[in-house]
Amino acid sequence: MPIQTIAPLDSADASAIAFLSDARLAAALQTTQAACVIVHPAQAEQAQARGACIVTADPYLYFARLTQWWRKRHGQYPEPGIHPSAVVHPDAQVDASASIGPLSVIEAGVKIGAHTRIGSRVTIERDCVIGARCVIQSGAVIGGDGFGFAKEGQSWVKIEQLGAVVIGDDVEVGANTCIDRGALGDTILANGVKLDNLIQIAHNVQVGENTAMAACVGISGSTKIGANCTLAGGVGVVGHIELADNTHVSGATVISRSLTEPGRYTGVYPFEHHAKWEQNAASLRQLKKMRDRIKSLEKELTAVQASVATQQKI
Template sequence: MTAITLAEIAQALGGQLHGDASILISAIAPLETAGLAEITFLSDARLVALLQSTRAACVIVHPAQAEQAQARGACIVTRDPYLYFARLTQWWRKRLGDMPEPGIHPSAVVHPDAQIDPTASVGALSVIEAGVHIGAHTRIGSRVTIERHCVIGARCVVQSGAVIGGDGFGFAKEGQTWVKIEQLGAVHIGDDVEIGANTCIDRGALGNTVLAQGVKLDNLIQIAHNVQVGENTAMAACVGISGSTKIGANCTLAGGVGVVGHIELADNTHVSGATVISRSLTEPGRYTGVYPFEPHAKWEQNAAVLRQLKKMRDRIKSLEKELAATQARVSPQQES
């Protein structure tokens, strides 16, 4: 793509442009490294000092930083610089012309019974099995597997290596062996969902595993059978959700979160990284269960103490009983 003017960007995306509208922009770059022909953004007020040192041709800023930004050069003022940046990347990529074209790559294997909207794209070496439905303008990356009877809505993005509709982990014990429970459900995915690379979403055992519209999943996430995820919930890398759990709408799960099976998380629940959720959360809010790291030698000392917690608890209870008995004996003497 040839360089474009700031005027073209503002005309396409809005915002208040201050400075020379004819400045040519050749790329989008980070605040710290942006050059004289590049546009950048400031969304974190803690980085405002970088406004003085950045060489960027234009900075996208919040109204609170507008005066400082104008003092250094051209800027676009908007209420949400990060959102503006996101819109800019989408617009920029479309102008570059490197969005996948609609259609099915010749190396993809697609079952004749699969229904793929003609505006969708299916990448190289992907496998689409019988009964699959893929909606309009959905993009399926390379080496994606979508197994039988799964449904994917419109405008979804499935990144390379994802597996949708693999068997859930279900077995019954017979003596010392395991008997497989055939997974007879499917996966239903709503509109505008994004699924990261190498993420796995298991099909339901009887009913369906369901991701509502607007869900965003990072790479290397495991969604087990019969899980339900509410609208616009987002999960970062390496999250694991056990079977039959219900995650509410507008939730966020940071990297490495684990959620046990057969529980529910309320709408607007936010879980900090590496936390393990072992019971239902009925109230919205932020939940954290990560023990802070520390030097190894100190961690060993604290771990040794933790191993003694039950003994310490029992000892404290015993002391409390002794103290209560002593107080009971002393009180009558004081009254007399």
């Protein structure tokens, strides 16, 4: 039977190809019904004992390449061109090999590079630049105004956002992600950046090459993120700081100062049963009082020890 689909190990049948990239799941090779399995050399003997397999140094990467080949072979990529329902300003420059999806809006001065795919309901506002081979998923907004206001008495005065957004080549922007235009200079995403869904990139942020961010990350204005960084889901980064190249941040961590050394950073308080969490939270509120009391006791203890020492000398 020819292979007709790509499937997970646990649900694959005799018409599917599957992959194993986590050695901890190697036991699944004994029960999978997949016609062929992509495995690491460490699992080659076990895979060969059950049937057909493809042995590769990086099964996950092989799987990624296979999905691209599969989708292209089955004609699931959009054809080049502009959907009739899209609104493209006459001054915009859209490469002939790019595709613009239904109900998208491309405003004046926008430049879109070769083989870039713009999904449905995407808005790219004035003067923004999108590189080659980018993927902009449905609902994304690129070039909306940054959040800038000056206080005047009890009211706010809008600061017009006069910059743009410049996106390099091979960048992917997830669904409903927003990338704000710069206030004066540009907001910049370098080549190879990957953004998940529902991410907020504020004005004048700079993101280095091949940095990836998972869903619901929020980056405040004028922050510089280095190259080859990863930010897990729900990470928040305050404004006007810098993250070094090769910085990796665990989920739900809030970064409030610059990180000049590469490495992994985590700042998540472990979850637990609610009643116990309430007890710990109540203790946390008393930390300053407890610290002050300990300092006071330490001073008293030092005074007592000094007094004892003096008496012993006498």
